[in-house]
Amino acid sequence: MMNRVDLTRFPTIRSLLRSRWPQFLIRAITLAGFVFTILAGLLGSAVGSHNFSIIFVWIAWWTALKLFFIPFGGRSWCSICPIPMPGEWLQNGGILQPKGKGIGLNLRWPKFLRGDWLQAGGFMMIGLFSAVTLTSPLVTALVLLGIIVLSLVLSLVFERRAFCNYLCPIGGFTGLYAQAGPVEVRVKDSSVCAAHSEKTCYTACPWGQYPLALKSSTACGLCMECLRVCPKDNIAVNLRPWGSDLGPKTKHRLDETFLGLVMLASALIDSAVFLGPWGELKSAAYAIGSGSWWVFAGAFLLLTLVILPGLFGLAVWAGQKLSGVKESLGKAMAQQGQVLVPLGMMAWIAFTVSFAFTKFGYVLPVVSDPLGNGWNFLGTAAAGVGQETSTSLFLQVGLLALGLFWATRVAGRITGSKNPGKQSAPLIAFSALFTLAMAWLLVG
Amino acid sequence: MFQFSPAEITVNAGDRVTIELVATDVVHGFSLDGYDFNLTAEPGQTVSKTFVADHSGSFRFRCSVACGNLHPFMIGKLQVGQNSLFLRAIALGILAVAAGMWTLHSSARKASKPTEPIGMSAG
Amino acid sequence: MNKETLARILVIVLVAAAAAIPLAGYFLTPILGVKTIELHARMAENGGWSLDTIQAVVGQPVHLRLTSDDVMHSFAIGKSDQAPIDIVPGEVVETTLNFDKPGTYTFYCTHWCGANHWRMRGTIEVSGPGPASTKEPQPLFLKLGLDVDMVIPAEVTPAALPSSGHGAQFASLLPAYATAQETYLTSSPAQLWQRLRAEPGLASVSDTDLWDAVAFAWLSQTSPEKLAAAQKLYSTNCAACHGEAGKGDGVMVRGLPVIDYQNHQAMAEQRVRPPDFTDPKNLLGTSPALLEGKMIRGGMGTGMPYWGPIFTQQQLGELVSYIYTFVLK
Numbered sequence: 001m002m003n004r005v006d007l008t009r010f011p012t013i014r015s016l017l018r019s020r021w022p023q024f025l026i027r028a029i030t031l032a033g034f035v036f037t038i039l040a041g042l043l044g045s046a047v048g049s050h051n052f053s054i055i056f057v058w059i060a061w062w063t064a065l066k067l068f069f070i071p072f073g074g075r076s077w078c079s080i081c082p083i084p085m086p087g088e089w090l091q092n093g094g095i096l097q098p099k100g101k102g103i104g105l106n107l108r109w110p111k112f113l114r115g116d117w118l119q120a121g122g123f124m125m126i127g128l129f130s131a132v133t134l135t136s137p138l139v140t141a142l143v144l145l146g147i148i149v150l151s152l153v154l155s156l157v158f159e160r161r162a163f164c165n166y167l168c169p170i171g172g173f174t175g176l177y178a179q180a181g182p183v184e185v186r187v188k189d190s191s192v193c194a195a196h197s198e199k200t201c202y203t204a205c206p207w208g209q210y211p212l213a214l215k216s217s218t219a220c221g222l223c224m225e226c227l228r229v230c231p232k233d234n235i236a237v238n239l240r241p242w243g244s245d246l247g248p249k250t251k252h253r254l255d256e257t258f259l260g261l262v263m264l265a266s267a268l269i270d271s272a273v274f275l276g277p278w279g280e281l282k283s284a285a286y287a288i289g290s291g292s293w294w295v296f297a298g299a300f301l302l303l304t305l306v307i308l309p310g311l312f313g314l315a316v317w318a319g320q321k322l323s324g325v326k327e328s329l330g331k332a333m334a335q336q337g338q339v340l341v342p343l344g345m346m347a348w349i350a351f352t353v354s355f356a357f358t359k360f361g362y363v364l365p366v367v368s369d370p371l372g373n374g375w376n377f378l379g380t381a382a383a384g385v386g387q388e389t390s391t392s393l394f395l396q397v398g399l400l401a402l403g404l405f406w407a408t409r410v411a412g413r414i415t416g417s418k419n420p421g422k423q424s425a426p427l428i429a430f431s432a433l434f435t436l437a438m439a440w441l442l443v444g
Numbered sequence: 445m446f447q448f449s450p451a452e453i454t455v456n457a458g459d460r461v462t463i464e465l466v467a468t469d470v471v472h473g474f475s476l477d478g479y480d481f482n483l484t485a486e487p488g489q490t491v492s493k494t495f496v497a498d499h500s501g502s503f504r505f506r507c508s509v510a511c512g513n514l515h516p517f518m519i520g521k522l523q524v525g526q527n528s529l530f531l532r533a534i535a536l537g538i539l540a541v542a543a544g545m546w547t548l549h550s551s552a553r554k555a556s557k558p559t560e561p562i563g564m565s566a567g
Numbered sequence: 568m569n570k571e572t573l574a575r576i577l578v579i580v581l582v583a584a585a586a587a588i589p590l591a592g593y594f595l596t597p598i599l600g601v602k603t604i605e606l607h608a609r610m611a612e613n614g615g616w617s618l619d620t621i622q623a624v625v626g627q628p629v630h631l632r633l634t635s636d637d638v639m640h641s642f643a644i645g646k647s648d649q650a651p652i653d654i655v656p657g658e659v660v661e662t663t664l665n666f667d668k669p670g671t672y673t674f675y676c677t678h679w680c681g682a683n684h685w686r687m688r689g690t691i692e693v694s695g696p697g698p699a700s701t702k703e704p705q706p707l708f709l710k711l712g713l714d715v716d717m718v719i720p721a722e723v724t725p726a727a728l729p730s731s732g733h734g735a736q737f738a739s740l741l742p743a744y745a746t747a748q749e750t751y752l753t754s755s756p757a758q759l760w761q762r763l764r765a766e767p768g769l770a771s772v773s774d775t776d777l778w779d780a781v782a783f784a785w786l787s788q789t790s791p792e793k794l795a796a797a798q799k800l801y802s803t804n805c806a807a808c809h810g811e812a813g814k815g816d817g818v819m820v821r822g823l824p825v826i827d828y829q830n831h832q833a834m835a836e837q838r839v840r841p842p843d844f845t846d847p848k849n850l851l852g853t854s855p856a857l858l859e860g861k862m863i864r865g866g867m868g869t870g871m872p873y874w875g876p877i878f879t880q881q882q883l884g885e886l887v888s889y890i891y892t893f894v895l896k
Contacts, residue, residue: 028577031582032581032582032585033585036585036588036589039588039590042589043593044592045634046636047637047656047657048513048516049510049656049657050657095578096570097571135513275504276519277504277520279446279449282514282517282518283445283447286514372657374632374634374659387475387506388477388478389477397533398536400537401537401540402540405541405544407544408541408544408545408548412545413548428541428544432541436537443527443530444527444530466818467679468819469681470610470638470678470679486803487684487807488679488803488808488811488817488818489806490811511639
């Protein structure tokens with residue numbers, strides 16, 4: 001293909017990917033970091049700004065995820081994420097590579113629980129409780145601990161990376177946005193696969209994917225196992241243009257659209273709660289269980305489950321009416337949910353910029369004194385309050401505009417009708433409305 | 445309470461603005477984005493400081509003294525004159541939609557243009 | 568060694584190292600160092616000080632590691648020269664205390680940290696040889712048997728706030744007792760005015776001018792330096808409730824209704840604002856001894872803290888004089 005660069009063509013990269021050691025070492029470090037973060041949250045200062053767990057999870061790692069891992073690597077965080085590791089090591093009977101004598105029931109994940117629904121729900125839950133989670137080291141630590149224990153338990157019951165595939169709230173949107181990401185794993189020559197009956201790659205894939213038939217990057221965690229076990233060296237890791245999995249011919253499901261909408265709603269709500277001047281909203285979001293919190297939760301769910309999906313559905317329906325296309329609304333919504341991918345991804349990057357740049361000054365101090373204990377490993381001074389510079393504000397506006405531009409293009413391309421302008425106009429209007437709301441919340 | 449009251453302030457560009465910070469529950473601070481302006485107040489001790497609002501736009505002000513869990517999100521907004529950035533953002537958005545549609549349209553046209561016939565003679 | 572074993576060792580080493588650091592920090596730090604006591608400052612609503620009592624021995628230094636779990640606090644010791652130490656949330660500050668006399672000391676916070684800020688107190692029990700700190704004399708309100716809960720509105724009041732500067736011109740006319748400390752301590756300004764009104768030597772002085780003379784007599788008990796020192800104490804400890812101008816409208820009490828002396832029922836049922844010190848009816852009927860008693864013992868069915876363990880006799884005296892300046896200029 002003309003617009004793909006196969007990284008495995010470069011011998012150094014190829015040997016780095018084929019060898020198990022580099023990835024293993026990185027994973028061992030992220031696992032150690034994960035353990036450190038949990039303990040810092042449990043044992044360190046209750047003041048979030050001086051605790052490693054808050055600063056590193058919600059500022060450092062989150063920024064790295066949104067600004068680098070996803071836009072430049074698709075689902076690349078998943079390739080070094082420590083959460084599935086203990087479970088996978090038990091499943092595989094070995095740490096460095098599968099030994100075949102693992103422990104676990106290896107059950108198939110129930111059909112009715114498949115798809116992005118649980119992950120969308122999980123992300124919604126995080127949003128509902130985010131005011132407390134993001135400010136309490138203890139709660140953050142317990143959430144991380146709970147996640148890794150859950151992943152471990154699921155690995156002992158179900159086959160492969162059940163948590164990553166169906167439950168991880170991060171995995172949900174990372175996978176969704178990976179459709180727009182510039183990295184993919186694909187076979188080099190499908191005729192080679194046709195002649196190969198054993199399908200080693202499928203057996204080795206912890207994500208349960210068929211590498212030989214991989215069409216979308218959503219569920220591929222870039223773990224490189226298929227690359228390592230393919231006897232014909234037929235797996236490529238391609239750099240590709242952004243947005244390659246989005247188009248009129250690619251298949252998409254309604255649960256992807258739902259996840260895309262949840263991400264948009266969360267971007268709006270989080271911007272309002274965390275960046276807005278409305279103190280009562282923040283206090284309501286924080287006082288979990290109180291009357292005002294129930295009102296907040298109600299408004300949150302209304303926006304996420306009713307208003308935004310309703311507006312989106314209306315836009316799709318209006319497009320059909322305007323262009324005369326006859327297609328089931330559900331199918332059209334599933335297909336046109338692709339627009340939400342670049343729209344949401346850029347909105348989340350912009351939102352991350354709005355708080356990450358101001359809070360980044362906390363990173364060095366917290367490395368120097370992770371528990372808020374009075375240590376001073378690096379001798380870095382206490383953090384100032386930080387502020388949004390005009391650079392940061394311009395960047396946010398630019399990112400939102402880029403998202404709208406991109407969403408417009410995707411909307412025009414995917415409708416596949418004779419009248420792309422008419423059919424996509426309401427959808428573009430929806431995207432513009434969302435972008436306007438985000439812009440007002442961030443820089444208004 | 446993690447709230448500034450009023451949380452949104454509007455002034456004209458060039459105004460001399462005096463902020464009187466009254467802390468009503470614990471020690472709070474006031475730090476203004478885009479300006480070198482910082483105040484700290486204890487309950488029972490109002491502090492006051494003046495600055496000239498010579499940059500226009502929308503600026504967030506934040507609490508600068510750790511005042512509890514939601515301290516990092518204790519935010520208010522100061523509007524000085526026109527929020528030209530927001531207006532420009534709207535213009536940029538319109539441009540983005542137009543550019544999106546135009547680039548699609550032109551690439552569609554390129555795809556459907558017939559290729560030139562190739563003249564060939566034999567003999 | 569095969570690769571798998573090496574991999575396992577690496578994981579164990581890295582995870583163990585990562586776990587060791589926070590665990591060491593949590594368990595070892597308090598143990599290291601000479602008698603280090605870790606003290607967490609929290610708002611009263613969140614538990615207050617993590618320790619109610621600290622034990623100490625005369626001559627042995629007490630090393631404290633102080634941190635705050637929520638908002639700005641400070642560590643100060645009542646009736647001592649020790650300057651308050653700021654405790655910033657999430658940061659640790661260390662200090663060493665030395666006691667040369669046995670006794671009970673009160674430690675408290677000097678940065679308002681909520682409505683219950685004044686409840687953030689603990690005690691340091693210092694045992695050991697040596698005489699106890701010099702006992703302070705019994706407060707006057709106890710000696711005189713005054714009922715601290717009493718509210719005595721002034722029997723007579725001036726039309727406007729009296730001016731001591733104006734009253735200075737009558738200084739030579741005043742009898743000796745007017746500027747005597749004993750009179751000052753045991754009489755209210757209104758009582759002094761009534762005694763002076765009955766003096767034949769002052770018959771020519773107008774009522775208003777007599778009030779100015781009372782103001783002069785009252786303020787002759789203090790000095791600008793003492794008033795300045797007291798003003799600092801007032802703004803740190805009292806202004807949050809009593810108001811920066813003494814009007815009883817401080818930030819902490821803005822949600823409460825104003826005192827209505829006619830409506831005793833309402834006053835008994837709920838908290839009310841402190842009295843307005845700038846209203847002549849309120850302070851002018853109260854003697855310094857009674858005022859000092861209210862400050863020492865607090866309570867009175869209101870949210871007034873008790874300052875007995877915190878302020879020295881001298882500080883109390885200076886504060887009392889300062890408070891009268893809200894109504895006697």
